Amino acid sequence: MKQEFVELLRCPRCWAHLELTTFVETTGGDEIIDGVLRCGCGASYPIVDAIPRVLTGAYSQFPAFVERYRSLLNDISEETEIPTGRFERMQAETQRSFGYQWTTFSEMATDFKENFWNYLYPATPEFFEGKLGLDVGCGFGRHIYHAASCGTTMVGVDFSSAIESTYANTKHLPNVHLVQADIYAMPFQPSTFDFAYSVGVLHHLPDPSGGLQGLLPLIKPGGTGFIWVYSSARRFTNAVLEGVRVMTSKMPHTLIKTLSFVGAVVDRYGFILPYHVLRQVPGLKTVVERITPPRIKLYHQYPFQVLYADWFDRLAAPIRFYYSKSGTEELMQGAGFVDIHVTATGFYGWRGRGIRPRDV
Ligand SMILES: C[S@@+](CC[C@H](N)C(=O)[O-])C[C@H]1O[C@@H](n2cnc3c(N)ncnc32)[C@H](O)[C@@H]1O
Incomplete structure (x- = not known):
């Protein structure tokens, strides 16, 4: 520190x-x-x-x-x-699950630059210059790393031992500060940050609205908040996944890791590799591009470890909420954001940007 x-x-x-x-x-x-x-x-x-x-x-x-x-x-x-009620139990399970996930898959297997700009849309590198920003639920540090590289001073918060991996991946950056803390009990004064973002975190909370409501006051009036949450658009896929997760989210982490490896191997060699090979065959590119699902094209850009870690996330996380576009807007409105702009990241998520009103 x-x-x-x-x-x-x-x-x-x-x-x-x-x-x-x-x-x-x-x-x-x-x-x-x-x-x-x-x-x-x-x-x-x-x-x-x-x-x-x-x-x-x-x-x-x-x-x-x-x-x-x-x-x-x-x-x-x-x-x-x-306290040891249901809320606290869910928090403790989430803390254990992500602690295991991000200390196991801690390596920056790729630079995640495109991923960062996609989730933080419409921010540009100029937006970050000379600011003080907050990354809530920073995981293993793949996004805070890029925000800090744009010349902003960043504070990363995570309540699980994932924070050890963020530290390992960012300790060489003089403008990154980290704290292990809970989104529901943040250790900062109101109006501290020029902006805050929380990517892939709110939908894992026992009370997503409460989490975002606690975040807004930490942003200065007129400052910007960014979120990214799962989309409910893939109704069938989400329903099947939730059916599977009833069992897997209760399994020991080592077993979930094995299942995730199998899922990643099937994806890699059953879909991604054929896609990679067939799109290079003369005359086949157009049809291959047309019939290949977006998620295969997405993972085609990433190394195996990203696929493997995402399977673990899918099967292990104790809580997953899914949002429609209007649900994402309501989530941000309910927290007090104005000038809200929600856009899709494919069929799998929504990225939202909002402003903390000046007159508070
Ligand atoms: C799916 S990961 C996303 C990590 C990172 N934002 C990314 O996109 O790579 C969710 C992260 O949120 C953290 N998290 C979950 N609940 C939290 C809470 N109540 N307070 C702080 N962090 C929390 C987890 O420990 C985990 O690292």
């Missing part, structure tokens, strides 16, 4: 500044490796392996850290009354 990031962070319980105690830092003191962030309200959050963990019950997730610094953590009292 870079020293200057402490200034941006707030206690998610009371929004007060957090006081930093450093245990280990890099030579020169630019980056804090291990430490604690304390709040006057009594809350405290560990910094473990250079990432602040601003989560309820964070210490219990890092027993080795607690053991190592036991003598320096005497005053820390963890919240013992952590």
